[in-house]
Amino acid sequence: MTAGRGISLAVALILAVAFPFWANEAQPYYLQIAINIIIFAVLALSWDILARTGQLSLAHAAFYGLGAYTSALLTLRAGLAVIPAMLAGALLAAIVAAGLGVLTLRLRGIYFAIATLAFSETLRVTTNQLQFTGAATGLVAPPLLGGQRVVQYLAILTVLVLVVLVSWLVNRSRLYFAFTAIRTNEDVAATMGVDVVRYKVFAFVVSAFFAGITGAYYAHVFLFISPIEAYSLAVSVGALVAPIFGGLYTTAGPVIGAVALRLVEEFLRSAIRSGYLIIYGLILAVVILYMPSGLAGVWATMRGRRRV
Amino acid sequence: MLEGLSRSFGGLVAVAELSLAVEEGQIYAMIGPNGAGKSTTFNLISGLLAPDAGRILFGGRDITALPAAPRTHLGIGRTFQVMQPFHDMTVLENVMVGELFGHVVPKSLEAARRDAEAVCALVGVEPLMDRTVQGLGVADLKRLEMARALATHPRLLLLDEVMAGLTPSEAQHAVGVIRRIRDGGVTVLLIDHVMSSVRDLAERVAVLNFGRKIAEGSFAEVAQEPAVIEAYLGEEAGSPP
Numbered sequence: 001m002t003a004g005r006g007i008s009l010a011v012a013l014i015l016a017v018a019f020p021f022w023a024n025e026a027q028p029y030y031l032q033i034a035i036n037i038i039i040f041a042v043l044a045l046s047w048d049i050l051a052r053t054g055q056l057s058l059a060h061a062a063f064y065g066l067g068a069y070t071s072a073l074l075t076l077r078a079g080l081a082v083i084p085a086m087l088a089g090a091l092l093a094a095i096v097a098a099g100l101g102v103l104t105l106r107l108r109g110i111y112f113a114i115a116t117l118a119f120s121e122t123l124r125v126t127t128n129q130l131q132f133t134g135a136a137t138g139l140v141a142p143p144l145l146g147g148q149r150v151v152q153y154l155a156i157l158t159v160l161v162l163v164v165l166v167s168w169l170v171n172r173s174r175l176y177f178a179f180t181a182i183r184t185n186e187d188v189a190a191t192m193g194v195d196v197v198r199y200k201v202f203a204f205v206v207s208a209f210f211a212g213i214t215g216a217y218y219a220h221v222f223l224f225i226s227p228i229e230a231y232s233l234a235v236s237v238g239a240l241v242a243p244i245f246g247g248l249y250t251t252a253g254p255v256i257g258a259v260a261l262r263l264v265e266e267f268l269r270s271a272i273r274s275g276y277l278i279i280y281g282l283i284l285a286v287v288i289l290y291m292p293s294g295l296a297g298v299w300a301t302m303r304g305r306r307r308v
Numbered sequence: 309m310l311e312g313l314s315r316s317f318g319g320l321v322a323v324a325e326l327s328l329a330v331e332e333g334q335i336y337a338m339i340g341p342n343g344a345g346k347s348t349t350f351n352l353i354s355g356l357l358a359p360d361a362g363r364i365l366f367g368g369r370d371i372t373a374l375p376a377a378p379r380t381h382l383g384i385g386r387t388f389q390v391m392q393p394f395h396d397m398t399v400l401e402n403v404m405v406g407e408l409f410g411h412v413v414p415k416s417l418e419a420a421r422r423d424a425e426a427v428c429a430l431v432g433v434e435p436l437m438d439r440t441v442q443g444l445g446v447a448d449l450k451r452l453e454m455a456r457a458l459a460t461h462p463r464l465l466l467l468d469e470v471m472a473g474l475t476p477s478e479a480q481h482a483v484g485v486i487r488r489i490r491d492g493g494v495t496v497l498l499i500d501h502v503m504s505s506v507r508d509l510a511e512r513v514a515v516l517n518f519g520r521k522i523a524e525g526s527f528a529e530v531a532q533e534p535a536v537i538e539a540y541l542g543e544e545a546g547s548p549p
Contacts, residue, residue: 173417174408174409174414174417174420177397177401177404177405177408177409178405178408178409180394180396180397180401181394181397181405181409183396184392184393184394184395184396185392185394187356187376187392188388188392188394189405189409190355190356190375190376190377190380191354191355191356191376191377191380191385191386191457192380192405192406192409192410192456192457192459192460193377193380193381193406193409193410193411193460194377194405194409195377195409196377249396
């Protein structure tokens with residue numbers, strides 16, 4: 001990392017930490033938006049880490065929902081404190097991901113995507129039926145950190161910093177070589193000595209852990225979860241649109257993509273009252289068609305750099 | 309060393325009771341018409357396919373049940389007939405994958421980079437190391453295939469048609485590289501259709517047809533075999549009516 005990049009990252013982090021103290025006084029609504037953006041960024045980056053091994057998942061909502069429901073149920077039915085319950089939710093999501101990862105090992109591309117979608121839908125339908133999980137009505141979850149918005153914001157910011165760190169380490173280590181090789185051709189990777197199963201499952205577990213903790217966070221910050229929200233296709237699709245928009249297989253891309261998309265969406269929503277999603281869709285289509293490596297790719301080309 | 313190896317796909321028998329013994333330090337060639345089972349044999353040896361019957365012995369050890377990656381760790385490296393570069397990576401990074409994962413004892417990124425540069429130099433892709441794979445010509449892609457396999461530091465190197473599509477002078481260069489690899493102590497098993505290269509390189513040749521070995525010996529010996537002439541030229545030319 002160059003000194004210039006280090007300084008700009010430090011400045012961004014200071015601003016991000018200072019932001020809620022200002023917003024909480026001046027514009028509480030902005031704080032809400034910021035939390036939403038960060039949730040979206042964590043989901044996008046965790047999805048991207050999995051995608052680096054060539055596994056295009058449509059099950060991100062499954063792990064998000066698993067985290068949300070596990071954590072809510074543990075606090076409500078077992079009397080666990082919120083933070084341990086959230087960690088348990090993330091862990092369960094990771095364990096389930098290991099199982100699903102092993103089951104879907106032989107599936108590639110679109111077949112893998114369909115299998116993950118089926119898994120996610122199964123969870124949604126099951127949760128919708130069980131009285132234990134509150135069925136279609138959903139659950140009211142206890143608040144994280146006494147419901148103080150500023151501290152809650154700092155909590156999700158910490159999660160974002162963690163996932164950024166993990167992603168950065170992945171792209172700087174031998175994992176980058178293993179993931180990229182597996183993504184391009186599993187057979188070739190195997191004959192070059194890469195333990196394909198191990199790395200694919202590892203990526204799945206890491207990815208699901210962060211999706212799970214984000215879901216759990218959502219439950220205890222917005223205090224209510226229902227099957228249709230927690231396991232919504234919008235979460236799964238959002239998690240993959242942001243990396244494509246911002247730049248796949250990079251650390252900066254998915255984060256930039258998530259921030260840009262949410263800001264555009266917010267702006268359009270307030271500027272055009274009805275039908276703003278049409279413009280949103282148009283912008284999305286143009287970027288994906290004309291900037292195949294996303295916003296980060298355009299930036300990297302301008303700076304003459306290959307990996308962000 | 310292969311013992312009675314068989315593999316079929318549906319009703320099609322690709323390899324039938326094939327036995328080969330490649331000696332250490334040898335350059336051994338497998339030739340035969342298209343569809344003779346040569347590439348299937350490579351997939352069986354490298355562990356991408358499991359045989360229906362038979363055993364594969366490597367250095368005296370039965371490796372028939374081992375998956376591909378551990379076989380690479382034992383010392384079996386291979387190239388692919390249809391070139392399969394990792395296109396999101398540079399040439400050097402492609403080779404580094406072999407250096408990083410091809411050994412039982414893990415290498416640091418720095419050591420892997422250094423050793424990969426040496427391998428690039430050996431096969432002659434040194435000037436291209438920092439380029440992405442996109443836009444490379446056939447000859448360079450073939451060299452990259454070889455470099456990646458060599459980066460796993462194999463004891464046995466399987467070369468699947470590394471001469472195909474090369475100009476005569478490029479093929480000449482490849483012959484030199486393969487000799488140097490063998491002189492470095494690597495056993496080479498190769499498949500090729502370029503007969504002049506096979507003649508120049510191979511100490512022993514096996515001819516396959518319809519998954520069976522129909523002849524084995526020196527190049528000169530197998531070239532005399534009526535069964536070989538028949539397989540290559542067809543029955544009418546090979547045998548009297």
